[in-house]
Amino acid sequence: MEDTFTPLDCLLPAGKQKICLLILNQPLDADYLHVLWRKAVIRACADGAANHLYHATDGHRDSFLPDYISGDFDSITPEVRSFYEGKKCRLIETADQDLTDFTKCLAILLEEIKQRSLQVDTVVTLGGLAGRLDQTMASIETLFHAQNMTELPVIILQGCSLAYLLRAQGSRIRTQSVTLIGITSFIVPPRALKTDCTIPSFEGMRHRLDVNTGLEGDWCSLIPVGGPCVTRTTGLKWNLDGQVLQFGKLVSTSNTYEAHDAEEDRKPVLVQSDRPLLWSMGIHRK
Secondary structure: OEEEEOOOHHHOOOOOOOEEEEEOOOOOOHHHHHHHHHHEEEEEEEOOHHHHHHHHOOOOHHHOOOOEEEEOOOOOOHHHHHHHHHOOOEEEEOOOOOOOHHHHHHHHHHHHHHHHOOOOOEEEEEOOOOOOHHHHHHHHHHHHHHHHHOOOOEEEEEOOEEEEEEOOOOOOOOOEEEEEOOEEEEEEOOOOOOOOOOOOOOOOOEEEEOOOOOOEEEEEEEEOOOOOEEEEEEOEOOOOEEEEEEOOOEOEEEEOEOOOOOOOOOOOEEEEEOOOEEEEEEEOOO
16 A cells, blocks of 8 residues: 655645644744645644734734634733634634644644535644654654544644655554543544554555745655664665664764755655654755
């Protein structure tokens, strides 16, 4: 089984992916925001992300009204909350402290997609890879939750970096319904639920990553955040052939792509792993 995905298609003005946009509580990149906002069929803010959206769109805020803002509302300022309430934006309180605002906002977004019967290819998260290390790790942890919540690719963009958790063959979506203030119910993964992501055979799912949009930077990485990963790749300068990626042993950071003629397309990267594996790549900023 092969899964084909173009991670940076979402940043192409003429890209083919239908996306939803989820904004996190970190400084916004104006260029990314404008491209993604125009393309998104749902736009959501996780709590204090509304502050950043409010200030980044000064002078034309009415053109950047999110479909909803969710969270425990310990970060959104009174001024910003009042503005979006006055514009009839939905504010959905999610008080559960066992899940991050990112995870809860994603769960609501997925329920919105379902309720509105939308055709969506990718969930794009803006922010989440800068600032505090613990918050960055929480963003990555949400990608693991996401694999229990949806089959859709969920990516994180910020600055010159993209993060995407590659699904392992055999992983299953396992969820439960939870009722929160302001919304009848939506789907979240149980906190203590263990992800079933074993591969019966290593000849299972293979990820084909198309990296020929022209937006790719020079570097890419495969990081075994969730545990040891038996990994095979092609299309990289330093490929893997069944080696175990594991912290304390081997991690494929600061890798790059296989050399190619400037007049030819770059070959896709093929990745196969027996467990979820974090793909990270550079974004070329013009």
